[in-house]
Amino acid sequence: MKRDHVESSNVESIGYDTSTRTLEIAFLNGAVYQYFDVPEAMYTEIMNPGISKGEYLSRNIKGSFRYSKV
Amino acid sequence: MGKETFLGTVQDVKGTTVSVALSDGSLTGFVYINGQGYRSGQIGSFIRIPIGFMDLFGVISQVGASAVPESQIVNQPHGNRWMTIQLLGEGQRNGSFQRGISQYPTIGDEVHLVSENELERIYGQPDKPYFVKLGHIANAESIPALVDINKLITRHSAIVGTTGSGKSTTVASILNAISNKKDYPSSRVIILDIHGEYGHALGDRANIYKINADKSREKELYIPFWALNFDELCEISFGAFNDEKDKNIVLERIHKRKEESLVKYPRQGASLDSLNVDTPIPFNLHHLWYELYLETFATYYSKGRTGRPIDNVAFEIDSEGNELKGNPKEGVPPVFRNVKNDKDDEEKINYLPGTLNIGKQLSLLGSKLRIPRYNFIFKPGNNWMPEEDGKITKDLDELLKGWIGSDRNITILDLSGVPSDILHTVIGVLLRLLYEALFWSRDLSQGGRHRPLLLVMEEAHIYLNDEFKGMASKIVQRIVKEGRKYGIGAMIVSQRPSEINPTILSQCGTFFAMRLANSTDRGQIIAALPDNLEGLTSMLPVLRTGEAIILGEAVKLPMRTLITAPPKDRRPDSQDPIVYDEVVDEKSQYPGGWATKMEIDPKYEELIEAWRAQNPKISRISKKE
Numbered sequence: 110m111k112r113d114h115v116e117s118s119n120v121e122s123i124g125y126d127t128s129t130r131t132l133e134i135a136f137l138n139g140a141v142y143q144y145f146d147v148p149e150a151m152y153t154e155i156m157n158p159g160i161s162k163g164e165y166l167s168r169n170i171k172g173s174f175r176y177s178k179v
Numbered sequence: 180m181g182k183e184t185f186l187g188t189v190q191d192v193k194g195t196t197v198s199v200a201l202s203d204g205s206l207t208g209f210v211y212i213n214g215q216g217y218r219s220g221q222i223g224s225f226i227r228i229p230i231g232f233m234d235l236f237g238v239i240s241q242v243g244a245s246a247v248p249e250s251q252i253v254n255q256p257h258g259n260r261w262m263t264i265q266l267l268g269e270g271q272r273n274g275s276f277q278r279g280i281s282q283y284p285t286i287g288d289e290v291h292l293v294s295e296n297e298l299e300r301i302y303g304q305p306d307k308p309y310f311v312k313l314g315h316i317a318n319a320e321s322i323p324a325l326v327d328i329n330k331l332i333t334r335h336s337a338i339v340g341t342t343g344s345g346k347s348t349t350v351a352s353i354l355n356a357i358s359n360k361k362d363y364p365s366s367r368v369i370i371l372d373i374h375g376e377y378g379h380a381l382g383d384r385a386n387i388y389k390i391n392a393d394k395s396r397e398k399e400l401y402i403p404f405w406a407l408n409f410d411e412l413c414e415i416s417f418g419a420f421n422d423e424k425d426k427n428i429v430l431e432r433i434h435k436r437k438e439e440s441l442v443k444y445p446r447q448g449a450s451l452d453s454l455n456v457d458t459p460i461p462f463n464l465h466h467l468w469y470e471l472y473l474e475t476f477a478t479y480y481s482k483g484r485t486g487r488p489i490d491n492v493a494f495e496i497d498s499e500g501n502e503l504k505g506n507p508k509e510g511v512p513p514v515f516r517n518v519k520n521d522k523d524d525e526e527k528i529n530y531l532p533g534t535l536n537i538g539k540q541l542s543l544l545g546s547k548l549r550i551p552r553y554n555f556i557f558k559p560g561n562n563w564m565p566e567e568d569g570k571i572t573k574d575l576d577e578l579l580k581g582w583i584g585s586d587r588n589i590t591i592l593d594l595s596g597v598p599s600d601i602l603h604t605v606i607g608v609l610l611r612l613l614y615e616a617l618f619w620s621r622d623l624s625q626g627g628r629h630r631p632l633l634l635v636m637e638e639a640h641i642y643l644n645d646e647f648k649g650m651a652s653k654i655v656q657r658i659v660k661e662g663r664k665y666g667i668g669a670m671i672v673s674q675r676p677s678e679i680n681p682t683i684l685s686q687c688g689t690f691f692a693m694r695l696a697n698s699t700d701r702g703q704i705i706a707a708l709p710d711n712l713e714g715l716t717s718m719l720p721v722l723r724t725g726e727a728i729i730l731g732e733a734v735k736l737p738m739r740t741l742i743t744a745p746p747k748d749r750r751p752d753s754q755d756p757i758v759y760d761e762v763v764d765e766k767s768q769y770p771g772g773w774a775t776k777m778e779i780d781p782k783y784e785e786l787i788e789a790w791r792a793q794n795p796k797i798s799r800i801s802k803k804e
Contacts, residue, residue, distance in 0.1 A: 110801055110802075118765075118766050119765075119766050119767060119768045126801045129799075129801045131800075131801040133801070134770075136768035136769075137768060138747055138768045139379075139747060140768065140769075142770050143800055143801060145799055146780075161765070163765040163766055163767075164765045166765075167764040167765045167767070171764065171770055171775050172775045172776035172777065172778060173778055173779065174778055175778045175780065175781055175782055175785075176770055176771075177785075177796070177797060177799070177800055178795075179796065179800055
């Protein structure tokens with residue numbers, strides 16, 4: 110999946126696949142995870158330059174969606 | 180030489196053990212040489228005894244009261260001014276150092292501390308390309324820890340340490356160094372990766388072969404059954420036979436099929452005269468199984484038919500009138516009608532005359548031919564799966580080329596998907612194939628003598644603890660005993676050295692001993708060490724993580740080394756799971772752990788999917804580019 114680089118203290122890049130509603134997060138340590146069934150609106154929100162990626166991830170995605178390491 | 184390095188004088192020499200009485204001045208503990216501070220009398224640190232134009236070198240193994248020679252106990256009841264030294268080797272004044280000593284010190288010889296400059300002279304030859312740098316000497320950051328790869332590869336090595344002591348990191352560090360294409364364009368390494376830890380660390384430098392491979396970055400691991408020798412094949416397919424007679428029947432049948440295959444498709448190097456049942460010639464096991472199954476279980480119409488009994492097999496008929504003949508390729512056995520011998524019925528059904536007595540073995544093999552987990556052996560892809568007459572599209576050369584002759588220097592054989600009941604045998608087969616190929620090709624440019632191979636055996640205690648009963652330990656024993664001559668080097672990695680057969684361990688020339696807390700494990704290592712080094716080995720339980728004592732043939736002097744860890748994205752995937760991340764969640768690079776709340780819909784069906792498929796990557800993962 111194509112990911113876009115983001116400025117963050119823990120996230121390296123973020124990608125999204127609309128057809129399968131999959132959000133892909135690459136952390137700075139190189140680990141990549143896919144969160145499943147994430148609404149596209151949330152992807153739009155997290156990519157908003159004004160939003161802190163780590164904070165958004167922690168508040169809205171971690172613990173809300175199941176994921177898998179890829 | 181300066182007074183400041185002076186520690187004391189030799190008082191007693193017994194073999195390579197030397198007792199030294201410390202001078203008053205050296206007892207202050209801390210000395211400065213060229214602006215560098217040294218603590219004198221540290222266990223494990225080196226000393227120098229100048230004798231004429233030579234220097235003897237040794238390591239401090241004991242300091243204080245118990246180091247007093249027995250004869251002196253009466254005179255010096257508080258004998259804290261003593262230390263014991265183990266001699267290691269000698270050096271010319273110009274700096275060259277060699278192991279072993281040609282002369283002994285005598286009473287009154289001066290004992291000096293070894294300064295960093297001198298250490299550098301002994302250890303440091305960074306300009307020689309056959310030395311790889313793995314880190315630096317523990318108490319001297321400026322001195323690189325260099326390992327001679329000539330000795331490291333051919334004389335075998337062992338990396339031992341408790342879980343979490345940094346073993347995998349050390350392996351990754353060594354592999355990182357020797358897979359450097361600039362210095363070693365033709366280096367050749369195979370890793371037997373039992374838990375699938377290394378793919379992540381060496382991904383871009385290695386080919387990964389795996390069962391159920393993720394095609395985007397891994398290749399499918401195949402071990403064609405016909406490359407196995409007879410014992411290996413039996414172990415994996417038929418299991419044990421009831422008696423020699425049954426075994427011989429199967430042996431003859433395999434031999435016959437190989438013979439027919441060779442006649443039809445001649446292969447360079449193999450001839451009918453030299454062919455035996457162990458020769459790696461393709462044949463079709465599925466049809467052999469079917470044939471034997473028929474002969475073991477079949478019933479036949481014994482009355483009123485012409486031809487041999489085998490031509491009149493009484494297959495069961497299904498509701499649509501088809502004979503249930505089964506399918507050799509899929510491992511589906513035929514179904515036969517029951518024996519019938521009724522008085523008024525013209526139709527008589529009987530067992531075939533002279534049936535074989537290998538029903539159990541055939542049922543076992545049949546189930547293995549059907550279970551997908553065994554496909555890597557019994558259905559080795561389209562390339563290596565022989566047709567009924569033994570025809571194949573690709574031979575073993577392609578298989579071996581993929582493993583040891585590709586553009587990448589490292590090959591990871593990820594064995595995490597191998598069923599555990601055949602793991603020992605599979606490892607044995609892999610090692611034997613590699614060994615035999617490199618052994619026989621020793622005169623060729625790609626043979627073992629001209630392009631040596633390093634075999635890294637992770638978690639070796641799993642398959643080397645069985646007193647040479649298993650295939651794996653037998654072949655490893657052969658490799659460590661004879662591999663040196665044919666360019667096959669073993670690197671044995673384990674956290675339980677006490678479970679590794681001592682014969683194997685004692686053949687390892689170089690040891691990377693990391694922290695070892697368990698005393699049985701430590702005893703095993705100390706017993707196997709090539710040097711007499713009580714002082715250094717007593718440090719094993721207190722080594723820091725990532726710290727190793729490297730000793731043996733690949734290093735000039737034993738070195739206590741701080742291994743430089745590879746970059747973060749090059750580390751093996753053996754880190755412990757995080758239970759509660761130490762950084763706050765907003766900064767955490769870890770999505771789970773006990774601190775994160777549960778998702779609303781965790782979908783356990785996916786958990787079962789992974790289990791059933793024996794593949795941690797579920798199908799839901801989006802692979803879109």
